[in-house]
Amino acid sequence: MSLLAVKDLSLTLGQPLFTDLSLTLAPGDRLGLVAANGRGKSSLLACLAGQAEPTTGEITRSRGLVIRLVPQEVPAELLALTLRAAVAGGLADRDEDWRVDIALDDLAVPGDLRDRPLAALSGGWQRSALLARAAVAEPDLYLMDEPTNHLDLSRIGLLQDWLAALPRETGVILTSHDRAFLDAVTTRTLFLRESASRGFALPYTRARAALDEADAADARRFENDLARAGQLRRQAAKLKNIGINSGSDLLVVKTKQLTERAEKIEAAARPAARDRSAGAIRLSASDAHARALLTLDEAEVRAPDGRRLFRSGKLWIGPGERVVLLGPNGAGKTQLVRAVLAAHAARETGGGAIRAAAAMRLGHSDQMLAQLPPKATPFALVSARTSADAAARSLLAGAGIRPDWQGRPVLALSGGQKARLALLLLRLERPNFYLLDEPTNHLDIEGQEALEEELRAQGAACLLVSHDRAFIRATGSRFWQITGGRLVEVEGPEAFFRAEEARR
Structure with missing residues (x-):
């Protein structure tokens, strides 16, 4: 018996997001939902949860099925509540408040955070609160939208363990751009497309390879079908000439039959599916002539309260050096990023234990995308950096922000659209040094891979903070780790990854 069945589902929001989608979810299935930004993943989860209506199609849920959606963002009405109260709001029976602390214990939420307002907590703890709010209802099916956003490696590992410990019959459908996480927790993968979505009973990496093979086979089949149709049309043309010259009615009939066969083959032939890109990720790296763009000389990095975090x-x-900064949450990564920003602001005066070269042109992206004014429009932000309105609109469209979204305020954009806009604005600044704090938050897998390639191809220097293991492995050329009160260079990230897994 299935938990949920979808038949011929389509959704159009201004443009078709997906069409003719059918799938069945069995008890215990762990399905990873993969698509480019803006292709309808969140909208599909809302439809499955009963919070939105599809354009066409049917969704059948098993009788009595309890579904809980864990959204990407905290609903505004919860922000003023304490973490504990927000979680308790997920209870069907308020006499079962004891479930709240059990759910928070399972997710290792510290006791001193439970009575703080949700708005005062980090994005990672807010995500834990949303997950606990769903868990207290003991659902049969979890729908999770980007559950790893804002989590450090240790808490991503804890989330993996938490999912593994769910009751065997519990179903999970989740969206994520963290490839390593998808490989660790999913048993099935659905690649959501505008048409001809494909599913595989495999975790992400193996499913991606199977998808590439299937698409290649479709492409060969399409080419063969067109070649066969072309051959039939050529045969028909020859017979037609012979029939006209000889006056043979039989050849005229044969010509018509060959032409009809060619038309049927052409009508049935389907080109290989190509995912519509959410927009190109392109960076520009200006030439840098300084031997060292950033220098640290026994610098002390301190917490806001004055405590020394590391030296x-x-x-x-x-x-051209791409340095990844490794360390657990609270170790001081954010404080080092702030210190580099301050050093860049003071680079003309020189001095200090952290020095930015006068030639440094810094491009900074904050993990919360705070550099994007929420009330400004994408068009206003980009046109201020370009010479013509048409160029601004073209750049925005190339970054995956459609014309009908270019005049809306930034706060109305999806997380993925904001991430792509932030990277576009960085590119237009033409920096030679990128300071990137969790740049893959909200960025789809296509965008992550494009950003990886751009950072490598452009030879851009950067200091990078990320909890995405696949992105770190693909991007970093050097690695600095905060450990034992010191910032030291290490050979690679794998030992740190293993230590974080053991810490949870």
């Missing part, structure tokens, strides 16, 4: 040795970043 650096003598470290530097030169042109």
Whole structure:
């Protein structure tokens, strides 16, 4: 018996997001939903949860099925509540408040955070609150929208363990752009497309390989069908000429039959599916002539309350070097990012234990995308950096922000659209040094891979903070780790990954 069945589902919101989608979810299935930004993943989850209506099609849920949706963003009405109260709001029976602390214990939420307002907590703890709010209802099916956003590696690992410990019959459908996480927790993958979505009973990486093979086979089949149709049309043309010259009615009939066969083959032939890109990720790296763009010379990095978090040795970043900053939450990564920003602002005066070269042109992206004014429009932000309105509109369209969205305020954009807009604005600044704090938050897998390639191809220098293991492995050329009160260079990230897994 299935938990949920979808038949011929279509959704159009201004443009078709997906059509003719059919799938069945069995008890215990862990389905990863993969698509480019803006292709309808969140909208599909809302339809499955009964919070939105599809354009066409049917959704059949098993009798008595309890579904809980864990959204990407905290609903505004919850922000003023304490974490505990927000979680308790998920209870069907308020006499079962004891479930709240059990759910929070399972997710290792510290006791001193439970009575703080949700708005005062980090994005990671807010995500834990949303997950606990769903868990207290003991649902048969979880729908999770980007559950790893804002989580560090340790808490991503804890989430993996939490999912593994769910009752065997519990179903999960989740969207994520974290490839390593998808590989660890899913048993099935659905690639959501405008048409001809494809599903595989495999986790992400193996499913991606199977998808590439299937698309290649479709492409070969399409080419063969067209070649066969072309051959039939050529045969028909020859017979037609012979029939006209000889006056043979039989050849005229045969010509008509061959032409009809060619038409049927052409009508049935379908080109290989090509995912519509959410927009190109392109960066520009200006030439840098300084031998070291950033230098740390026994710098002390302190917390806002003055506590010393760590001391650096003598470290530097030169042109083209991509340095990944490793360390658990609270170790001081954000404080180092802020110190680099301050050093860049003071680079003309020189001095200090953290020095930015005068030649440094910094491009900074904050993990909360705070550099994007919420009331400004994408068009206003980009046109201020370009010479013509048409160029601004073209750049925005190339970044995946359609014309009908270009005049809306930033706060109305999806997380993925904001991420792509932030990267576009960075590109237009033409920096030679990127300071990137969780740049893959909300960015789809296509966008992540494009960003990885751009960082490598452009030879851009950068200091990067990320909890995405696949992105770190693909992007980093050097690695700095905060450990034992020191910032030290290490050979690679794998030992840190193993230590974080053991810490949970």
